[in-house]
Amino acid sequence: MNKKSKISIALALAVVGIAQIAYAVTVNSTYINKTAAEIKIADKNYTNPTVYIDRYACGEPSLSAFACGPYTISVGSRFLQNAENTYGSYAAKAILGHEWGHTIQFSRGVNQRAPYMELQADCSGGSYIRYAVDTLRYSDFLATAVSTARAYAGGDHGTPAQRDYYTRWGYTNGIDKCFSSLPRV
Numbered sequence: 001m002n003k004k005s006k007i008s009i010a011l012a013l014a015v016v017g018i019a020q021i022a023y024a025v026t027v028n029s030t031y032i033n034k035t036a037a038e039i040k041i042a043d044k045n046y047t048n049p050t051v052y053i054d055r056y057a058c059g060e061p062s063l064s065a066f067a068c069g070p071y072t073i074s075v076g077s078r079f080l081q082n083a084e085n086t087y088g089s090y091a092a093k094a095i096l097g098h099e100w101g102h103t104i105q106f107s108r109g110v111n112q113r114a115p116y117m118e119l120q121a122d123c124s125g126g127s128y129i130r131y132a133v134d135t136l137r138y139s140d141f142l143a144t145a146v147s148t149a150r151a152y153a154g155g156d157h158g159t160p161a162q163r164d165y166y167t168r169w170g171y172t173n174g175i176d177k178c179f180s181s182l183p184r185v
């Protein structure tokens with residue numbers, strides 16, 4: 001290998017490195033399972049579900065993100081990757097944190113009128129975000145989570161403003177209060 005080709009390889013590697021910074025992370029099973037492990041710590045006094053990836057574990061017609069009982073979360077990796085690409089780093093983690101909140105509702109038999117089931121799940125997700133920011137140093141996670149929640153608002157999920165409010169409320173007040181004294185806004 002001559003000197004010139006060594007230099008061009010070094011340049012090519014530098015370009016690849018820059019490209020990797022510009023793109024979102026790959027949302028594969030490693031990323032999803034790592035996220036699940038984080039939420040298990042943040043929500044340790046609550047549920048311990050299994051996260052099934054690309055398995056239609058809830059019998060859903062198309063893959064996105066579902067919880068169907070206290071023990072089961074079912075996600076599509078392409079759906080989560082798309083969220084991460086569109087809304088920024090940790091968007092997929094925010095969605096998983098929300099689904100975790102639904103497993104807690106199932107475990108406690110919570111039944112509230114719409115949109116408060118979904119907003120309580122947002123609150124629960126918000127408390128995981130706080131843990132991730134404070135302990136894992138995931139910068140800008142709250143902003144990404146709020147934009148993700150706003151983007152998927154509507155119907156049973158509440159308005160964008162409600163999703164924004166409850167995500168932040170959970171972030172500030174913590175998971176216990178999401179299940180003991182959730183406000184009605």
Ligand SMILES: [Zn+2]
Nearest residue numbers: 098102118121
């Ligand atoms: Zn939900």
